[in-house]
Amino acid sequence: MFSNKDIKIDIKNLDLYYGPVHALKGITVSFPRNAITALIGPSGCGKSTLLRCLNRMNDLIENVKIEGMVTLDGEDIYAPDVDVTHLRKRIGMVFQRPVAFPLSIYENVACAARVHGVNDKRSLDPIVEESLRRVGLWDEVKDRLGSSALNLSLGQQQQLCIARVIATGPEVILLDEPCSALDPASTLRIEDLMRELEKRYTVIIVTHSMQQAARASDYTIFMLSGEIIEYGITDDVFTSPRDSRTESYVTGRLG
Ligand SMILES: Nc1ncnc2c1ncn2[C@@H]1O[C@H](COP(=O)(O)OP(=O)(O)OP(=O)(O)O)[C@@H](O)[C@H]1O
Ligand SMILES: [Mg+2]
Numbered sequence: 001m002f003s004n005k006d007i008k009i010d011i012k013n014l015d016l017y018y019g020p021v022h023a024l025k026g027i028t029v030s031f032p033r034n035a036i037t038a039l040i041g042p043s044g045c046g047k048s049t050l051l052r053c054l055n056r057m058n059d060l061i062e063n064v065k066i067e068g069m070v071t072l073d074g075e076d077i078y079a080p081d082v083d084v085t086h087l088r089k090r091i092g093m094v095f096q097r098p099v100a101f102p103l104s105i106y107e108n109v110a111c112a113a114r115v116h117g118v119n120d121k122r123s124l125d126p127i128v129e130e131s132l133r134r135v136g137l138w139d140e141v142k143d144r145l146g147s148s149a150l151n152l153s154l155g156q157q158q159q160l161c162i163a164r165v166i167a168t169g170p171e172v173i174l175l176d177e178p179c180s181a182l183d184p185a186s187t188l189r190i191e192d193l194m195r196e197l198e199k200r201y202t203v204i205i206v207t208h209s210m211q212q213a214a215r216a217s218d219y220t221i222f223m224l225s226g227e228i229i230e231y232g233i234t235d236d237v238f239t240s241p242r243d244s245r246t247e248s249y250v251t252g253r254l255g
Contacts, residue, residue: 001030001232004074008033008172008202009054014068016049016058023049025226027068031172031219036194036203038217038234040210041249045223047206051174054204055091056084072172089116091172092165097181098157100149105132105141105160108149112164131163134200135193155186159193173197175205179212191216210250214238222246 009031016024023046031037031054039047052058053070056077070077077087101108109128118124128145132138137159141152149160158178165173175194179187194216197203207213213220213234220237222230222245230237230246241247248254 002032006032008073009204010069010071010074011053012069014050014053014066014070016046016053016067017065018061019063023226024053027228029221029228029231031202031204033202034198034200035218036198036205036216037219037221038213039204039206039221039223040208040213041223041229042254043208046226047223048176049226050223051093051176051204051206054172054174055088055093056082057088057093059084089168090170091174092168092170093174093176094158094161094165094178096177098154098161100152100157100160102148102150104146105149105152106145108160109163109167112167116168127167131167132160134166134196135159135163136189136196137163153186155182155189158182158186158190162190162193162197170201172202172204175203177206177208180208187212210238210252222249224249 007030011027011029014024014027027050039050041047049058053066058064058066066078072090101111103111106128109131110124113124113127118127129138132141137156140156149157152160179190182190191212194203194205205217217234220232220234221228222237224245230241230243237246238250241250245254
């Protein structure tokens with residue numbers, strides 16, 4: 001489907017076991033750069049597990065066994081010499097509930113850049129501004145950067161969390177159900193934001209909302225019980241799925 005230069009992340013024959021639980025089975029799929037790929041499927045099918053394989057977040061879980069190959073720009077991310085902190089800077093992650101820290105709006109973004117070695121205020125100021133601009137929050141918060149991030153609406157806090165990821169200079173942004181705690185207006189705002197982000201970044205989103213996947217992604221992966229059942233251009237997956245199980249799921253009869 002893609003030439004090598006279009007592929008940002010490539011997965012070949014990936015298997016993952018949580019102890020005896022075989023959670024990912026023979027996953028082979030590619031994530032194209034500067035596009036949005038949605039991961040859909042019923043609860044427990046392995047979406048979050050697959051997402052966490054991409055920045056080695058599963059390494060933090062005990063008794064996990066991973067087999068197969070994941071490459072970022074052609075390089076094996078599970079190779080023994082990989083600096084995992086650096087990998088997680090290149091592949092940032094946004095979670096289901098916005099986790100704004102009980103700090104000022106400025107500090108929420110600045111702390112992320114500091115973790116990656118930027119320390120002086122002269123360098124931090126433009127990073128904070130640019131990150132907030134990219135998520136469309138700058139104009140709303142520029143006059144109250146010193147006030148607590150916890151006073152922002154939940155939707156704004158999620159934008160702030162995305163700004164925090166952007167401040168570290170990522171290449172890929174992973175979002176695990178980023179809108180599940182948000183109201184419809186904030187959800188649409190995040191979807192618009194993803195369309196902006198894909199111009200610069202490779203975006204991968206897990207969602208339970210068929211409407212969201214259909215509206216906000218270029219490619220869709222449908223999973224069931226740890227396997228990929230269907231993968232393709234989003235419009236094709238939704239309007240002319242090849243597998244009857246995909247059809248059942250996207251029309252709401254399964255899952
Ligand atoms: N830390 C863990 N230890 C053991 N089993 C786990 C762990 N995390 C997930 N699992 C199991 O792996 C399978 C896939 O879980 P995963 O969380 O990836 O599914 P999901 O598709 O993200 O589900 P949801 O839509 O509910 O978030 C499930 O059977 C789950 O119980
Ligand atoms: Mg999940």
